[in-house]
Amino acid sequence: MSENDLGQVVRFPVKRAVAGRVYCPPLNIYFPQLFRIVQTVTRADLDALGVTDEQPIENFIHYTLHDDAEYIGTVEREAVRSIAEAGQESVVVRHHRGVDEAVSYLDAVSDIRGGEDTSPICRTKDGLFTLARRPTPSVWPGPMVVYLATHPANNRFGCEVWHIGITPDGTTLRGDDLDV
Secondary structure, three states: OOHHHHHHOOOOOEEEOOEEEEEEOOOOEEEEOEEEEEEEEOHHHHHHOOOOOOOOEEEEEEEEOOOOOOOOOEEEEEEEOOOOOOOOOEEEEEEEOOHHHHHHHHHHHHHHOOOOOOOOEEEEOOEEEEEEEEOOOOOOOOOOEEEEEEEEOOOOOOEEEEEEEEOOOOOEEEHHHOOO
8 A cells, every 4th residue: 555545544534643642762753642532412412413312421531542533512632641640541652654454453353352453553753653451460560551563674584572561650661561
């Protein structure tokens, strides 16, 4: 798929994202900024849209890599480093070398999660990235943000996976301290 096709991925649209502060030394890239979205939708909001088969929601929390999405109701947006709410799932932010790799990854995530909705592919000047939700293992200190990138390495496989995790209190776990 060519660079011109990037905006044409229908199942997983490609959206712009802003660079964050998480740095991957082996690839010399910054991962996109993570945003916490808190949404409240009232009965009046639903009625104004003619939606009668849904119930109002209060303080629905969602994490995303782009802050330009449009939502109904009242929305609070905040750039964050970690997931503070104990009841949330963890998220994995992954770097991809191309759009085909990103789409294949999101297809696999969708298959494993039973067709649940996935986030769009995000693009920064440093490349393509995806965000996927995952259950939080009981051995983790709570929901974490995990960043992963495959990079060339001088080993028998020709590559390694660089990864770090950010705990709910903002502590960074690296290498062997993080069992992904």
